[in-house]
Each structure stands twice: as structure tokens, then as C-alpha cells.
Amino acid sequence: MTRRRTAVAFGVLVLACGAVGCGTTRxxxxxxxxxxxxxxxxxxxxxxxxxxxxxxxxxxxxxxIQYLDGTVDKGYVISSLRQHLLAHxxxxxxxxxxxxxxxxxxxxxVGTDRSSLLLLGTPAMSVPVVVTGQPSxxxxxxxxxxxxxxxxxxxxxxxxxRKTGEALWQSGLMESRSTLKDxxxxxxxxxxxxxxxxxxxxxxxxxxxxxxFAPPVESDPRAKGLPPPGVRPAKxxxxxxx
Numbered sequence: 044m045t046r047r048r049t050a051v052a053f054g055v056l057v058l059a060c061g062a063v064g065c066g067t068t069r070x071x072x073x074x075x076x077x078x079x080x081x082x083x084x085x086x087x088x089x090x091x092x093x094x095x096x097x098x099x100x101x102x103x104x105x106x107x108i109q110y111l112d113g114t115v116d117k118g119y120v121i122s123s124l125r126q127h128l129l130a131h132x133x134x135x136x137x138x139x140x141x142x143x144x145x146x147x148x149x150x151x152x153v154g155t156d157r158s159s160l161l162l163l164g165t166p167a168m169s170v171p172v173v174v175t176g177q178p179s180x181x182x183x184x185x186x187x188x189x190x191x192x193x194x195x196x197x198x199x200x201x202x203x204x205r206k207t208g209e210a211l212w213q214s215g216l217m218e219s220r221s222t223l224k225d226x227x228x229x230x231x232x233x234x235x236x237x238x239x240x241x242x243x244x245x246x247x248x249x250x251x252x253x254x255x256f257a258p259p260v261e262s263d264p265r266a267k268g269l270p271p272p273g274v275r276p277a278k279x280x281x282x283x284x285x
Contacts, residue, residue, distance in 0.1 A: 079155050079194075082223060083119075083153060086221045087119060087123055091198060098202075098211070102143055104143075121148075144203070146201070146202045149198070151198070151199065153197070155192060157190065161188050162189065163185075167182055186228075188232075193222050195220050196218065197216060198218075200213070221239055231245075
């Protein structure tokens with residue numbers, strides 16, 4: 044009788060799991076997921092956009108990047124810093140000795156964090172095998188579940204005169220965070236939103252209709268194709284005809 048009850052209970056759990064569509068699948072063709080890379084790049088761009096480089100306008104500058112070694116997406120951080128300096132009228136020099144000012148950059152942290160919370164449902168568990176061929180694992184049954192990811196970037200730059208070593212300017216610590224929120228309701232989902240999304244998505248497809256229960260989409264200028272705050276758009280000037 045005990046074995047029969049166990050088998051019936053197991054069958055009910057399996058049917059319930061199939062009914063709510065429990066379980067998630069993560070697929071990516073690259074080493075890192077696209078959402079992770081977007082979280083990092085958005086945080087980096089928005090942190091750099093807070094830096095006011097106007098005191099360096101018109102100066103001949105060498106960007107010292109040696110203290111960015113080990114930083115996640117180091118190349119992207121460096122390129123964003125160079126673009127930001129150029130947008131403020133800085134004259135970048137490839138040779139240290141050709142510059143008047145040294146700008147040194149460092150990172151307090153660049154990366155992502157993830158947290159997951161099962162609000163209603165049953166977590167994955169192991170069960171004793173009482174029937175031959177019976178699976179020993181019961182998958183997660185997620186009626187309501189949320190997963191939050193955030194990208195974090197903390198950057199700082201300062202400048203000094205190359206010849207005298209005299210302090211010239213410092214940005215202070217600039218920190219920015221980007222977000223991605225996933226929500227599952229009764230097995231349906233994920234409903235995705237956050238600062239790296241243009242609008243709420245369901246399993247990768249944009250939802251045109253408002254979803255009152257889905258997390259709100261956070262504003263990010265990059266979602267509208269605009270430069271982050273503080274970044275001057277590039278200007279194209281036609282050459283003057285003589």
C-alpha cells in the first residue's frame with residue numbers, strides 16, 4: 044500500500060510539473076550569454092558617462108590603462124574611455140612622452156550578479172526509488188519565480204601633469220548598475236524586463252500589450268538608440284569649399 048501511494052504521489056507531481064511547464068533552459072552559442080555582456084557594457088557606458096572631462100578639453104593627453112589589467116571586458120572599457128575623452132575635445136596621444144597630461148584609469152569592479160527566488164512552488168528534490176525505472180529526481184515546480192541579474196561598473200580616472208607630476212583633476216568614483224529581471228507565472232515565462240530591454244519580453248519576444256503583472260522596463264537612453272547622459276554625439280562637419 045505504501046509503495047502504491049508513493050507511485051501515485053510521484054505521478055501527480057509529474058503531471059503537475061507538465062501542466063505548469065516547470066523548468067528552464069539556457070541556450071547560448073557563445074562563451075558568455077548575450078544578456079551578461081549587455082549588462083556589463085551598459086553599466087560601463089553609464090558609469091563613464093557620469094565623468095566630466097571638460098577640465099581636460101584641448102589638452103594633449105596620454106591614457107594610462109595599466110591599472111585596468113584583469114578588468115572584465117577591458118577592451119570595451121578602454122575604448123569607451125577613449126571615446127568619452129575625445130567627445131570632450133581631448134587630444135589623445137599614443138606616446139606618453141608626446142603628451143602634456145597623463146590620465147590614469149582604474150576599476151573598482153566590473154561584473155554581474157544573479158539572484159533567484161522561488162516565491163510559490165516546489166524546489167527540485169531527490170526521492171527514494173520504490174518502483175523499478177522510477178526517476179530519483181523531481182524537477183522544480185515553479186508557480187511563481189523571479190530571477191534578477193545586475194551588471195555593476197565602478198570606475199575612476201584622474202589626471203596629472205606629465206613633466207611636474209602635479210595633480211590636475213580627478214573624477215571621483217563613478218558607479219552604475221544595469222538590470223535584467225525575469226518572472227515566471229504559473230509556468231509561463233520568463234517575462235523579461237530591465238534597463239537593457241526596450242520593452243517587456245516573453246521568452247525573447249517583445250510584448251506589444253501592457254502586462255500589469257510584469258516588472259516595469261527601466262529607462263536607459265541606450266534602449267532608444269541615444270547616447271548615455273554626458274556623452275556628446277559625434278558631429279560631422281562638411282569641408283569648407285575654397
